[in-house]
Amino acid sequence: MKNALITGVTGQDGSYLAEFLLEKGYTVYGLRRRTSTPNYENVQHIKDRIRWISGDLTDLASLIEAVRSADPDEVYNLAAQSFVASSWPQPLATGQMTALSVTNMLEAVRIAKPGARFYQASSSEMFGKVVETPQKETTPFYPRSPYGVAKVYGHWITVNYRESFGMFACSGILFNHESPRRGLEFVTRKVSDGVARIKLGLANELRMGNLDALRDWGFAGDYVKAMWLMLQQDEPDDYVIATGEMHSVRELLEIAFSYVGLDYRDYVVIDPEFVRPAEVDLLLGDCSKAKEKLGWSLDVGFRELVHMMVDADLKRVKAEQNM
Numbered sequence: 001m002k003n004a005l006i007t008g009v010t011g012q013d014g015s016y017l018a019e020f021l022l023e024k025g026y027t028v029y030g031l032r033r034r035t036s037t038p039n040y041e042n043v044q045h046i047k048d049r050i051r052w053i054s055g056d057l058t059d060l061a062s063l064i065e066a067v068r069s070a071d072p073d074e075v076y077n078l079a080a081q082s083f084v085a086s087s088w089p090q091p092l093a094t095g096q097m098t099a100l101s102v103t104n105m106l107e108a109v110r111i112a113k114p115g116a117r118f119y120q121a122s123s124s125e126m127f128g129k130v131v132e133t134p135q136k137e138t139t140p141f142y143p144r145s146p147y148g149v150a151k152v153y154g155h156w157i158t159v160n161y162r163e164s165f166g167m168f169a170c171s172g173i174l175f176n177h178e179s180p181r182r183g184l185e186f187v188t189r190k191v192s193d194g195v196a197r198i199k200l201g202l203a204n205e206l207r208m209g210n211l212d213a214l215r216d217w218g219f220a221g222d223y224v225k226a227m228w229l230m231l232q233q234d235e236p237d238d239y240v241i242a243t244g245e246m247h248s249v250r251e252l253l254e255i256a257f258s259y260v261g262l263d264y265r266d267y268v269v270i271d272p273e274f275v276r277p278a279e280v281d282l283l284l285g286d287c288s289k290a291k292e293k294l295g296w297s298l299d300v301g302f303r304e305l306v307h308m309m310v311d312a313d314l315k316r317v318k319a320e321q322n323m
């Protein structure tokens, strides 16, 4: 029986990972920070099975105490300010929560449980203005947002603790991964929610930014398995996790609207508010290393993912509206 400590457990990935580890018989500890309006939406169904520890990513003492009390075999560091667009208006907070907090977690593990295995949630946003396509583990980083810059720091500090202290620390470079539990501000969920509202007669337009952006979108439930696999290897290493397929935002709209019998061109309005100061035009991952070394593969394809998200939002919005 192993212990796992997850930061960011109430987020999309944390909730899927907690389910996955509980299923495997792990004792799952979840770090939570005090808020006056707690949000357990993603983990409501497993809330009683998670052992909750109070702590804050920006407070090292609380993290040392969290690692001491969880006594984890594995630590999954998923907590961050994770929305790219918010990183321009809040660059310093993003630096604290997405970059420096990784050092806080690594320090807490180094001090309180140096033998624990450590997973850092790195991001394809580190590739930003891509210097080669597809992007793999050896592709140089060129981040395009304060968020991307912060994630590059998190990646390299993880590598550095592995090399400096011999810690079993892995960095998973995950390309965009989505689900019905994705935050409503991210483009996939914004679209599935918008489609549901329009279909149900609650809205008549959807305001969007750059429709030409290309992303490699997978299903979050498939991606958390890769996190776990990385920590089961003999040696710590870094891996790209992606589908190897690229789709545009326009294609996402087309698939989501046509699924409910609508044409996106009748509803989508371009709004400069959603256009970013610097854009990541395309991301496409090459995950051959993960396939070969971890034996990782994915189950859910892009179209199926979009349909799953639209179905879930139709159901949720109907329930909210008593329809």
Ligand code: GDP
Residues within 6 Å of the ligand: 084, 085, 125, 176, 185, 186, 187, 188, 190, 207, 208, 209, 210, 211, 213, 214, 215, 249, 274, 275, 276, 279, 280
């Ligand atoms: P990101 O890849 O982590 O930034 O994930 P997002 O889901 O936030 O954005 C993916 C892409 O969709 C980016 O290139 C955005 O510029 C583009 N996009 C276009 N319109 C929108 C929008 O209304 N909201 C968001 N979040 N992204 C949009």
